[in-house]
Amino acid sequence: MRTLRPTLRAVRHRAGGKRGPSQILSEAQRLQLGSIAVELRVRPRTILYREETSAEWAFVVREGALKAFRDLPSGKRCVTAFLFSDDICGLAENGLYVNSLQAITNAVVHRIRFDALEELLRRDAALEFEFLCKLAHELRESQRQTIAVMRRTAAERLAWFLRMLEQRQSAEQGHIHLPMRRADIASYLGLTPEAVTRGCAELQRNGLITFSGIHQANVANRTAFDRLASGA
Amino acid sequence: MRTLRPTLRAVRHRAGGKRGPSQILSEAQRLQLGSIAVELRVRPRTILYREETSAEWAFVVREGALKAFRDLPSGKRCVTAFLFSDDICGLAENGLYVNSLQAITNAVVHRIRFDALEELLRRDAALEFEFLCKLAHELRESQRQTIAVMRRTAAERLAWFLRMLEQRQSAEQGHIHLPMRRADIASYLGLTPEAVTRGCAELQRNGLITFSGIHQANVANRTAFDRLASGA
DNA sequence: CGCTAGATTGATAAAGGTCAATCATTGTGG
DNA sequence: CCACAATGATTGACCTTTATCAATCTAGCG
Numbered sequence: 441m442r443t444l445r446p447t448l449r450a451v452r453h454r455a456g457g458k459r460g461p462s463q464i465l466s467e468a469q470r471l472q473l474g475s476i477a478v479e480l481r482v483r484p485r486t487i488l489y490r491e492e493t494s495a496e497w498a499f500v501v502r503e504g505a506l507k508a509f510r511d512l513p514s515g516k517r518c519v520t521a522f523l524f525s526d527d528i529c530g531l532a533e534n535g536l537y538v539n540s541l542q543a544i545t546n547a548v549v550h551r552i553r554f555d556a557l558e559e560l561l562r563r564d565a566a567l568e569f570e571f572l573c574k575l576a577h578e579l580r581e582s583q584r585q586t587i588a589v590m591r592r593t594a595a596e597r598l599a600w601f602l603r604m605l606e607q608r609q610s611a612e613q614g615h616i617h618l619p620m621r622r623a624d625i626a627s628y629l630g631l632t633p634e635a636v637t638r639g640c641a642e643l644q645r646n647g648l649i650t651f652s653g654i655h656q657a658n659v660a661n662r663t664a665f666d667r668l669a670s671g672a
Numbered sequence: 673m674r675t676l677r678p679t680l681r682a683v684r685h686r687a688g689g690k691r692g693p694s695q696i697l698s699e700a701q702r703l704q705l706g707s708i709a710v711e712l713r714v715r716p717r718t719i720l721y722r723e724e725t726s727a728e729w730a731f732v733v734r735e736g737a738l739k740a741f742r743d744l745p746s747g748k749r750c751v752t753a754f755l756f757s758d759d760i761c762g763l764a765e766n767g768l769y770v771n772s773l774q775a776i777t778n779a780v781v782h783r784i785r786f787d788a789l790e791e792l793l794r795r796d797a798a799l800e801f802e803f804l805c806k807l808a809h810e811l812r813e814s815q816r817q818t819i820a821v822m823r824r825t826a827a828e829r830l831a832w833f834l835r836m837l838e839q840r841q842s843a844e845q846g847h848i849h850l851p852m853r854r855a856d857i858a859s860y861l862g863l864t865p866e867a868v869t870r871g872c873a874e875l876q877r878n879g880l881i882t883f884s885g886i887h888q889a890n891v892a893n894r895t896a897f898d899r900l901a902s903g904a
Numbered sequence: 905c906g907c908t909a910g911a912t913t914g915a916t917a918a919a920g921g922t923c924a925a926t927c928a929t930t931g932t933g934g
Numbered sequence: 935c936c937a938c939a940a941t942g943a944t945t946g947a948c949c950t951t952t953a954t955c956a957a958t959c960t961a962g963c964g
Contacts, residue, residue, distance in 0.1 A: 453727070455767025495685070510819065513904040518822060520815050531808060535687025538812055561804070565797040572793070572800065575807040576763060580770055582814040583752050587742065589821050590750060590862035592953080594920070622943065630822035635920055637944055654929095654943075672745040824921080826952075854911065867952060869912055886911075886961090 444474035446500040446550040448570060449526035450577035460607075461577070463526070464570045472567065473500075476560060477550040488541040488549065495532035497551045501525055504547025505619040509627070510539045519628040521582075522620065524608050528574055530554070545619045589630040594639035595646075596668055597629040602649065602657055603669040614659040622654075676706035678732040678782040680802060681758035682809035692839075693809070695758070696802045704799065705732075708792060709782040720773040720781065727764035729783045733757055736779025737851040741859070742771045751860040753814075754852065756840050760806055762786070777851045821862040823903060826871035827878075829861040831901040834881065834889055846891040854886075 447470060449461045465473070477500070482488065488499060491510055506523040520539050523529055531538050532554070561568040588600045606616045618625070622633045631639070640657075643649040648665045650658045659665050679702060681693045697705070709732070714720065720731060723742055733755050740753040740761055752771055755761055763770050764786070793800040820832045838848045850857070854865045863871070872889075875881040880897045882890045891897050 451765050453764040453767070455726075459766050494687075512819070513902050518819050520818065531812060532685040533683050533812060534691050535685070538815070558801075562797050562801055565794050565800055568797055568800050568804065569790075569794055572804055572807065575804060575811060579807060579811045579814055580763060580765060582811055582818065583770070586752065586814065586818045586821055587744070587750055589818055592919080621941095632921060633943075634922085634945085638920085641944090670745050824951080853909095864953060865911075866913085866954085870952090873912090 442479070443471070444477045444479055444550055445470040446473045446477055446502065446552075447526045448500065448528060448574045450574045451580075452573060453576055464573055465567075469564075469567050469570065472560065472564070473552070474550070476556040477552045480549050480551050482543045482547050482549065484543055484545055486543045486547075488543065489530070489537050491537050491540045493537055495530060495535055495537045495554060497553055498528060498530035498557055499541065500550040500552065501527045501529070502548040502550055504549075505544040506541055506547055506549075507544055507620060507624055507628075508539045508541050517627055519624050521585075522605075522624075522628065528571075528578075544624070585628075591671060594629075594631050594635045595642045596671060597631065598625075598636065598639040598643060599648065599665060599669040600671070601625065601629055602643075602659075603666070606659070614662070616657040616659070618655050618657060674711070675703070676709045676711055676782055677702040678705045678709055678734065678784075679758045680732065680760060680806045682806045683812075684805060685808055696805055697799075701796075701799050701802065704792065704796070705784070706782070708788040709784045712781050712783050714775045714779050714781065716775055716777055718775045718779075720775070721762070721769050723769050723772045725769055727762060727767055727769045727786060729785055730760060730762035730789055731773065732782040732784065733759045733761070734780040734782060736781075737776040738773055738779055738781075739776055739852065739856055739860075740771045740773050749859055751856050753817075754837075754856075754860065760803075760810075776856070817860075826861075826863050826867045827874045828900055828903060829863065830857075830868065830871040830875060831880065831897060832903070833857065833861055834875075834891075835898070835901040838891070846894070848889040848891070850887050850889060 448464050450464050451461050452464070479502070488506070489495070489497070501523050503525060506529070507519050508521040508523060508529055509517055509519045511517050521529070529541055561571060588597055591597050591600070602616050605618065606613070609617060611617065622636045626633045626636045629636070640649070640651065644651060646664070648659070648661050648668060650660050652658065680696050682696050683693050684696070711734070720738070721727070721729070735757060738755040738761070739751050740755060741749055741751045743749050753761070761773055793803060820829055823829050823832070834848050837850065838845070841849060843849065854868045858865045858868045861868070872881070872883060876883060878896070880891070880893050880900060882892050884890065
């Protein structure tokens with residue numbers, strides 16, 4: 441059996457070091473986590489878990505893109521997060537998952553039993569502290585999503601979203617890959633798919649972004665793009 | 673010097689016990705936290721800390737209501753959270769607070785140095801685990817705020833907001849106290865103060881809520897109110 | 905008793921939602 | 935290899951809702 445080494449990435453709450461996100465686990469911690477993890481390879485559309493079902497596992501993403509979503513009483517489906525490498529998911533409440541997790545692309549994840557994880561964390565305060573940091577990071581990101589959704593225009597929300605994707609992707613600056621469908625972007629930003637389409641068209645019309653196909657965006661005017669994304 | 677006993681409240685991620693939020697610290701843990709805490713009494717409008725300033729302290733609310741907000745580049749002010757008893761705040765990134773904290777009413781808070789807190793948590797994995805639970809709780813709440821802000825109508829968002837307030841207040845069911853101004857509610861829900869006023873008027877017109885003064889709402893039709901608040 | 909911050913009300917316009925039709929892409933089976 | 939089905943993206947017309955702006959009202963307070 442291969443040795444697994446899950447990794448977590450977050451911006452630290454303390455000053456010093458890099459300002460951006462960085463790997464927060466030591467090699468020893470990764471091996472320790474790996475020892476209670478199982479690797480899964482999943483195809484697009486695979487559901488890893490469903491909301492309101494018994495929460496047995498946490499997941500650490502190693503490769504690929506996934507979405508966490510919730511089905512609202514109104515029947516609408518709301519995407520609460522997109523997940524990429526070094527992200528964690530499996531948030532639970534009263535023993536039940538609070539959202540569903542579905543693969544968007546081919547993905548590799550590490551699956552970890554909650555009881556084993558809890559036991560490990562309670563034994564190892566240093567490792568636990570890193571999880572605390574990762575959760576704090578997630579909380580800040582969630583607040584930023586809230587703020588983004590409050591923005592007036594679709595173009596502003598889209599610019600913010602595209603920049604978030606760009607920052608998460610280690611690819612060359614200016615090239616942004618969008619693995620998800622328009623409808624997913626829409627329900628992440630509190631828009632309709634039509635509004636996403638029109639917003640993308642507007643960004644292109646104004647020369648901030650060019651699209652090469654549905655799943656590829658390129659920053660054309662960095663200054664204007666950043667200004668719009670920041671909400672200035 | 674008085675003995676301080678900060679408390680934290682959260683919904684547990686594991687099944688069993690109460691389904692709603694409960695006190696998550698043991699008596700011993702409260703005393704331990706209290707030993708590194710200082711009690712502050714503040715008047716309305718007092719700023720506890722400002723965003724982008726050096727983050728030295730975390731705060732645990734003991735009494736009163738506060739708001740956490742962020743000033744956006746656009747000049748708008750966005751309320752990211754309202755805080756009540758047993759809530760924690762002071763989220764930092766790169767050593768800087770990510771938002772500002774201001775008292776709405778007279779309030780009592782416990783102030784805890786971050787370095788002392790971190791040291792304590794790294795020594796006591798069990799206490800640290802409770803903080804992990806509290807952060808997970810905050811993350812779920814933040815996701816729910818995002819979803820609420822995505823709702824179409826102002827009345828829906830308001831109903832959700834009022835029910836959240838009701839659930840946090842231990843007062844008799846059906847009586848909801850709103851300590852904050854209309855503008856604060858608006859910027860928490862992604863609306864304008866005018867829309868809040870009109871939304872409140874609509875809730876009253878439709879018989880879901882009655883208002884006795886600006887700061888007091890009463891549930892008049894529980895069924896319809898809950899249905900709207902849930903977004904059905 | 906007026907002052908002031910906040911709340912309310914009204915008129916208008918901007919923006920996205922909604923609905924329906926069309927286009928594009930992918931995958932399937934003959 | 936092509937016809938066809940199915941899903942998703944796009945476009946257009948229209949409508950709902952809130953943002954915006956301005957004026958007015960109200961309550962608390964010196």
